[in-house]
Amino acid sequence: QVQVVQSGAEVKSPGASVKVSCKTSGYTFTNYGITWVRQAPGQGLEWMGGISTYNGDTYYAQKLQGRVTMTADTSTSTAYMELRSLTSDDTAVYYCARDAFGMGNWFDPWGQGTLVTVSS
Amino acid sequence: QSALTQPPSASGSPGQSVTISCTGTSHDVGGYDYVSWYQQHPGKAPKLMIYEVNKRPSGVPDRFSGSKSGNTASLTVSGVQAEDEADYYCSSYAGSDNFFVFGTGTRVTVL
Numbered sequence: 001q002v003q004v005v006q007s008g009a010e011v012k013s014p015g016a017s018v019k020v021s022c023k024t025s026g027y028t029f030t031n032y033g034i035t036w037v038r039q040a041p042g043q044g045l046e047w048m049g050g051i052s053t054y055n056g057d058t059y060y061a062q063k064l065q066g067r068v069t070m071t072a073d074t075s076t077s078t079a080y081m082e083l084r085s086l087t088s089d090d091t092a093v094y095y096c097a098r099d100a101f102g103m104g105n106w107f108d109p110w111g112q113g114t115l116v117t118v119s120s
Numbered sequence: 121q122s123a124l125t126q127p128p129s130a131s132g133s134p135g136q137s138v139t140i141s142c143t144g145t146s147h148d149v150g151g152y153d154y155v156s157w158y159q160q161h162p163g164k165a166p167k168l169m170i171y172e173v174n175k176r177p178s179g180v181p182d183r184f185s186g187s188k189s190g191n192t193a194s195l196t197v198s199g200v201q202a203e204d205e206a207d208y209y210c211s212s213y214a215g216s217d218n219f220f221v222f223g224t225g226t227r228v229t230v231l
Contacts, residue, residue, distance in 0.1 A: 035220070037166075044123065044225040045158070045166065045209050059219050062121070095165055105154040105213040105220070108168035108177060 002026040006096060006111040012086050012118050019082040020114045022096035029077040030054045035099040035107050036070060036081045038092040046092075050099055051079060059101075086118045124149065124210055124223035131229040132200045140226045142193040142210030148221055150191035154213035157186060157195045161206045169208075170195060197228070205230045 007021040022034060035050040049060035051070040058070050064083075072079045079096060094114045097107035125143040132138040142149065142157075149155055155173045158166035168177055170186035173193065183198045193212070197204050210223035 037222075045160075045211075045222040047211070047220040047222055050219070062218070097166075100171075104172050105152075106156045106168055106171035107158075107166075107211070108171075110165040110167070113165055 002098065002109055004096060004098060004109055004111040006094075006114045009115040010117070012116065014087055014118060014120055016086050016118075017082060017084040018086060018116050019080055020094050020096070020116070022079040022081070022111055024077045024079070024098065027098070029072075029074055032103075033099040033101045034070070034072060034079040035097050035101070037095045037097065037107070037110075039095070039113075040089075040092040043092075048081070048094075050101055052101070053079065083116075086116075088118050090116065091118045092116060121214060121218040121221050124212060124221055126208075126210060126223040126226045128224070129227045129229065131231055132197075133231045134201060135199050137196060137198045138200050138204075138228055139194055139196045140208055140210075140228070142195070142212075142223045144191050144193075144212055144221070146191060148212040148214040148218075149188065149193050149210075151215065152213045153188070155186065155188055155193040156211045157184075158209045158211065159204075159206045160209065166209065200228070200230055202230050204228060 003025045036048040053072045069082045097110040157170040160166040173188045174186040214221045
């Protein structure tokens with residue numbers, strides 16, 4: 001079955017960077033994109049951006065432009081999200097999900113989430 | 121890009137119907153038939169419940185249904201059950217500048 005498994009929790013200092021991985025299995029990786037969504041403690045979902053695993057095209061939320069980079073390794077069916085210049089506002093659970101951008105625009109399934117804590 | 125507007129809470133007794141609204145603009149909900157709904161239990165990842173306004177993925181009970189009128193989409197749970205108690209988020213495609221936007225979320229309580 002389709003599975004999406006993320007890397008483990010991270011604790012970072014303000015100003016640092018974090019890179020979260022998202023390993024997929026059970027489907028042809030390049031047939032779907034990967035989207036990233038974050039959820040601050042007690043808050044709602046925030047769409048961060050996505051990547052086409054077919055050609056590497058990326059599309060980011062305007063508020064994160066310049067601070068986020070999304071990549072995909074087709075040899076391991078793994079996607080990555082790197083966020084730089086972290087502040088306490090970036091403390092959140094980060095989710096990746098298979099996405100059907102341009103084919104229905106839904107996100108399914110989701111990874112289990114990766115807690116990123118930014119603290120001095 | 122502003123979040124889509126959902127009521128903070130909704131509730132119903134077992135067996136009753138519960139409907140959640142999701143209000144956007146002509147640039148997102150009203151402009152595309154790409155509204156999806158996600159269920160999130162506490163401490164868990166979201167789960168896709170409805171896509172393309174009213175389509176149900178395999179395995180989602182048919183008591184979940186979606187609709188749209190103008191700039192407002194709705195999710196209805198007909199015959200709500202205890203296991204439906206969760207947070208629900210709508211999402212819409214918002215064009216090639218903003219791509220996607222989520223709703224503010226609604227907590228559904230089964231009384």
